[in-house]
Amino acid sequence: GSQQKVEANVLLLGAESVGKSALTVRFLTRRFIGEYGDIESIYSHTDRVEGREISFNIWDSLCPQNGEVEGHISDRQLQWADGFILVYSICDRASFNVVRQQVQRIQQAKSKSPGAHPVIIVGNKRDLQHRRTVSSEEGRLLALSTDCGFFEISVAETYHEVQLVFHELLDLIREARALK
Ligand code: GDP
Numbered sequence: 001g002s003q004q005k006v007e008a009n010v011l012l013l014g015a016e017s018v019g020k021s022a023l024t025v026r027f028l029t030r031r032f033i034g035e036y037g038d039i040e041s042i043y044s045h046t047d048r049v050e051g052r053e054i055s056f057n058i059w060d061s062l063c064p065q066n067g068e069v070e071g072h073i074s075d076r077q078l079q080w081a082d083g084f085i086l087v088y089s090i091c092d093r094a095s096f097n098v099v100r101q102q103v104q105r106i107q108q109a110k111s112k113s114p115g116a117h118p119v120i121i122v123g124n125k126r127d128l129q130h131r132r133t134v135s136s137e138e139g140r141l142l143a144l145s146t147d148c149g150f151f152e153i154s155v156a157e158t159y160h161e162v163q164l165v166f167h168e169l170l171d172l173i174r175e176a177r178a179l180k
């Protein structure tokens, strides 16, 4: 029925310091604090989308420390996630390259279970225009060529855009489920 409960497991990926924790906390509390610890955690957050209660489980991942290559995604993470938010900073080209690798990794896994892994690419820190090293075009092109959603946002400046990212991913997750 219309009150059916919907759950969505969202995995946040990307290089260090791009704003994954800031994005998570912004969505959970609507606030931007400034500094975030290095805690790996799965948060639950209920949000109302078009009159429906949606339970988001958000896995704010940490970058692998020693032993594993940067950008590594574990099989466990791939299996857990219904959808992915890949974050880079528009002032950090290396972080853009990490996202590029991670999209590939997800899509390789995707080819084994079709339609199961929607991805949104997020270019964060748009408020730092003067330090930009990744153009909007590059971000948009990567998303287009890999069939992902794309947003450029500033977690520091706005809550609304952050909410849009999660709602858009939710739409994609629902589409993917409908296709199964
Ligand atoms: P994580 O390592 O990906 O979880 O990154 P954090 O969420 O810890 O953020 C790293 C740093 O970037 C922190 O100092 C944040 O305050 C800062 N930060 C996050 N989002 C933004 C943003 O939109 N604009 C600016 N200027 N700084 C941001």
Ligand code: MG
Pocket (backbone or CB within 6 Å): 020, 021, 022, 036, 037, 038, 039, 060, 061
């Ligand atoms: Mg973090």
